[in-house]
């Protein structure tokens with residue numbers, strides 16, 4: 716298990732700034748290589764699945780993690796595809812919480 720996957724999301728004080736480039740690059744290196752940082756603002760991973768039901772099951776498992784961590788990705792479900800997009804609304808960009816939740820998601824078998 717990575718260090719990130721041992722951590723849990725925490726509520727961030729008002730005014731917390733988004734992570735700087737060097738900070739998110741170091742965290743991204745600890746995740747599955749499938750995660751991409753898009754526009755320096757959000758974190759995205761796409762999964763290919765054999766059918767709709769497998770994607771729905773993955774969405775449900777990610778949803779349960781999101782509720783447990785009180786940190787919620789946008790989830791796109793299509794036939795054979797799930798896309799997970801994470802950012803922290805309260806900071807207007809990326810925070811530690813995005814990388815912690817991504818590390819927990821990486822522990823789920825797709």
Ligand SMILES: C[C@H](O)[C@H](O)[C@H]1CNC2=NC(N)=NC(=O)C2=N1
Nearest residue numbers: 726785786787788802803804805
């Ligand atoms: C009160 C509660 O902790 C907040 O609304 C949480 C819920 N889930 C969240 N999810 C995401 N992705 N960003 C947030 O800032 C966020 N805030």
